[in-house]
Amino acid sequence: MTAEFSPGLTLILGSALLPLLPVRLRGAYTVALPLLGMLQLAMLHTGETGQLDFLGMELVLLRVDRWSMLFGWIFMIAAALSAVFALHVRSALQQAAALAYAGSAIGAVFAGDMITLFVYWELTAVTSVALVWARGTQASYRAGMRYFLMQLLSGMLLFFGAIAFYQQTGSVRFDHVGLHGLAGWLIFLAFGIKCAFPLLHNWLQDSYPEATETGTVFLSAFTTKLAVYALARGFAGTEILIPIGAVMTAFPIFFAVIENDLRRVLAYSLNNQLGFMVLGIGIGTELSLNGTAAHAFTHILYKALLFMSMGAVLYRTGTVKGSELGGLYKSMPYTTAFCIIGAASISGFPLFSGFVSKSMILSAAGAGGYIVAWSVLLFASAGVFHHSGIKIPYFAFFGHDSGKRCEEAPRHMLVAMGIAAALCVGIGVYPAPLYAILPFPVVYEPYSGSHVLAQLQLLGFSALAFAVLMRTGIYPPEMRSVNLDTDWVWRRALPAVGEAGANFVGAAQGLLGRRAARIGSTLLAWVVRHHGADGWLAQPWQTRGMSLWVLVLLLGYLVLYYI
Amino acid sequence: MKSSNEGDYWLDRPGSVDKVYWSVWIGCAALLLVEPLIHMHAEVSIAQWFGFNGLFGFVSCVALVIAAKWLRRFLMRPEDYYDR
Numbered sequence: 001m002t003a004e005f006s007p008g009l010t011l012i013l014g015s016a017l018l019p020l021l022p023v024r025l026r027g028a029y030t031v032a033l034p035l036l037g038m039l040q041l042a043m044l045h046t047g048e049t050g051q052l053d054f055l056g057m058e059l060v061l062l063r064v065d066r067w068s069m070l071f072g073w074i075f076m077i078a079a080a081l082s083a084v085f086a087l088h089v090r091s092a093l094q095q096a097a098a099l100a101y102a103g104s105a106i107g108a109v110f111a112g113d114m115i116t117l118f119v120y121w122e123l124t125a126v127t128s129v130a131l132v133w134a135r136g137t138q139a140s141y142r143a144g145m146r147y148f149l150m151q152l153l154s155g156m157l158l159f160f161g162a163i164a165f166y167q168q169t170g171s172v173r174f175d176h177v178g179l180h181g182l183a184g185w186l187i188f189l190a191f192g193i194k195c196a197f198p199l200l201h202n203w204l205q206d207s208y209p210e211a212t213e214t215g216t217v218f219l220s221a222f223t224t225k226l227a228v229y230a231l232a233r234g235f236a237g238t239e240i241l242i243p244i245g246a247v248m249t250a251f252p253i254f255f256a257v258i259e260n261d262l263r264r265v266l267a268y269s270l271n272n273q274l275g276f277m278v279l280g281i282g283i284g285t286e287l288s289l290n291g292t293a294a295h296a297f298t299h300i301l302y303k304a305l306l307f308m309s310m311g312a313v314l315y316r317t318g319t320v321k322g323s324e325l326g327g328l329y330k331s332m333p334y335t336t337a338f339c340i341i342g343a344a345s346i347s348g349f350p351l352f353s354g355f356v357s358k359s360m361i362l363s364a365a366g367a368g369g370y371i372v373a374w375s376v377l378l379f380a381s382a383g384v385f386h387h388s389g390i391k392i393p394y395f396a397f398f399g400h401d402s403g404k405r406c407e408e409a410p411r412h413m414l415v416a417m418g419i420a421a422a423l424c425v426g427i428g429v430y431p432a433p434l435y436a437i438l439p440f441p442v443v444y445e446p447y448s449g450s451h452v453l454a455q456l457q458l459l460g461f462s463a464l465a466f467a468v469l470m471r472t473g474i475y476p477p478e479m480r481s482v483n484l485d486t487d488w489v490w491r492r493a494l495p496a497v498g499e500a501g502a503n504f505v506g507a508a509q510g511l512l513g514r515r516a517a518r519i520g521s522t523l524l525a526w527v528v529r530h531h532g533a534d535g536w537l538a539q540p541w542q543t544r545g546m547s548l549w550v551l552v553l554l555l556g557y558l559v560l561y562y563i
Numbered sequence: 564m565k566s567s568n569e570g571d572y573w574l575d576r577p578g579s580v581d582k583v584y585w586s587v588w589i590g591c592a593a594l595l596l597v598e599p600l601i602h603m604h605a606e607v608s609i610a611q612w613f614g615f616n617g618l619f620g621f622v623s624c625v626a627l628v629i630a631a632k633w634l635r636r637f638l639m640r641p642e643d644y645y646d647r
Contacts, residue, residue, distance in 0.1 A: 365606075449601045468625075469625065
């Protein structure tokens with residue numbers, strides 16, 4: 001293992017060996033490989049290695065700094081935890097794809113140039129779609145296809161952006177890009193798709209809930225946070241990210257309130273959490289960027305924990321629809337407890353991980369004078385508690401007793417959830433180790449009396465609102481339904497336009513049919529007369545005729561020569 | 564599916580849900596009552612007003628739910644909408 005060898009490659013190359021192993025060893029192998037990767041991370045030194053000349057462009061295969069190390073570590077931890085959660089999986093394809101997917105994301109954060117970044121960027125798309133398709137249903141196949149197309153579009157934009165950037169600057173080095181010229185916008189859009197910007201977001205809510213119960217856990221960790229990392233490096237302080245981030249935090253929570261599929265609720269809340277990070281990048285101060293980095297770290301853990309708890313419910317009951325669940329705390333008490341810890345973390349309860357990271361972004365917005373953004377964040381904080389913090393545990397584990405009785409989640413799932421929950425509480429209680437690895441020095445104290453009380457009041461009264469709305473029957477009941485989102489454009493509107501176009505062409509053909517047929521048959525008769533079996537051009541020519549024409553040509557040439 | 568020998572759950576007992584409901588009210592009241600004891604400071608001046616966070620949390624959640632419920636009229640479709 002040389003210094004140039006990216007920790008991402010350990011997982012990618014390691015995943016290729018997986019199908020060669022006996023089935024009973026594969027599970028342990030999927031956990032061991034990320035642990036090996038952690039060992040490798042611990043041995044990395046700050047600096048750049050693996051410089052490579054490629055078509056005159058200088059590539060940097062491995063750039064180790066505070067940003068890449070932070071994301072490298074959390075990705076590796078997420079890979080290990082998700083692998084533990086997926087220990088029951090017996091499909092080599094799923095296991096290998098998940099490892100390679102994690103490896104690609106890790107390779108991407110260590111990439112020092114845009115070409116290397118692009119290669120890993122595309123690899124995350126190719127490997128992750130296997131986790132959606134592995135569900136094996138028609139719906140997952142189609143959702144996976146839509147997901148794949150969006151990911152490839154993002155990759156293509158990044159590629160063209162990198163080329164344009166090279167032409168503008170003569171370098172493909174990946175540092176601050178900024179919205180300068182065509183290159184800047186192409187790269188921004190590429191990152192924006194993967195980060196699920198508003199209107200570009202729906203691939204996420206469309207595909208994640210269709211993946212397998214373990215696949216979604218992997219998916220929730222890597223793709224979007226890779227985009228957050230890329231935005232933070234390339235577009236820190238880009239002001240347009242402030243309104244984009246604010247919209248991202250706010251609009252998904254409306255969908256989350258009325259969504260029935262609880263994993264889709266989590267996908268909407270994932271989108272909302274990304275908004276906090278994007279807003280932090282837009283503000284661009286050391287405090288806000290630290291907040292973004294810290295929030296990405298804690299978010300990966302509690303989001304994985306929440307998706308694990310819903311994955312366990314899906315695994316045991318075969319559904320995660322709010323309308324069909326309820327009362328599961330009796331059957332799955334441990335899963336319930338872990339889910340509540342995840343819910344408390346995402347809501348930002350004091351002593352849980354979300355509190356120590358999200359509050360940095362809120363403080364940065366307030367201190368920077370972004371009052372509108374700050375109030376939207378506050379609204380989103382209350383809203384996220386409402387739909388992720390209360391709705392998810394309430395409809396799955398409490399609420400109306402569905403009468404469903406099942407076994408508790410399998411032991412390996414409980415272990416994975418237990419570790420994730422311990423990390424959520426650990427970071428919340430003692431944030432110093434996390435603060436120590438953030439990109440900039442931290443001068444921030446989350447636990448002041450005023451701050452804790454303000455947050456508790458916000459959350460307490462949000463809970464009160466939920467309780468009152470439930471008791472008065474105003475709260476909308478969970479219903480078997482789908483809600484329209486931007487995917488309606490390409491699943492309904494565009495096909496409808498295509499169908500209308502086809503009908504128009506058909507009608508036009510009918511109208512012109514007779515005349516077109518007459519023109520066509522005249523043309524065909526002419527062709528047959530000349531080129532047909534008995535046509536003039538198809539007849540054998542006599543030798544004497546040929547020699548006569550050659551003689552004429554030669555004489556003509558002679559005459560021309562003398563003129 | 565419910566088995567008859569299922570354990571006795573506190574939440575199933577009559578009145579338990581009421582107790583949870585009223586304890587949320589009591590908890591919120593307590594959070595407001597301790598506010599004068601703590602020196603509130605915040606980056607944004609409005610956040611230092613008495614009861615601001617509680618009011619903001621309550622009002623925004625009610626508004627969120629009512630708005631989302633209203634959005635259902637436009638957004639909600641039968642479950643097999645895309646399969647037809």
